[in-house]
Amino acid sequence: MTKTERLYCIRKIIAAGMVGSQEDLRRELAREGCKVTQATLSRDLKDLGVSWVPGPDGGRYALTAPGAVPPLRTLLGASVTDIGANETLVLIRTLPGAAGTVAEYIDSQRLPEVLGTVAGDNTVLVIPSSIRRLAAMQRSLRDKLLSK
Secondary structure, three states, X not given: OOHHHXXXXXXXXXXXXXXXXXXXXXXXXXXXXXXXXXHHHHHHHHHHOEEEEOOOOOOEEEEOXXXXXXXXXXXXXXXXXXXXXXXXXXXXXXXXXXXXXXXHHHHHOOOOOEEEEEEOOOEEEEEEXXXXXXXXXXXXXXXXXXXX
């Protein structure tokens, strides 16, 4: 099987279902008649721009364009569980291990109402650039992170 054929099989398998690990993907490829090493599979996943997306069932591989940032819902899935605020700060609760991804996404958006974020394992502290922008920032984050 050529590399082009192998990459096509990988795309087809990932697009068709929930592949949560490289070992699962290797088994599916073997069923298609393609034996591949873990190192080759890792390079192929990178070449295809495949991302591992956290979710409520642990996570899965998803196809994205190389170098592109996938849409927020694709990237984060159902990892944001709640957004709350007091008079000065916003706190976002996530599934375990997902806070860093959420914080990185928020930071990458360079929202004028966000001064910065601090991430733990399952919480993100969002610091507004101004207290006057807190309510607008909270609404914006709810729309982006919790809307279905």
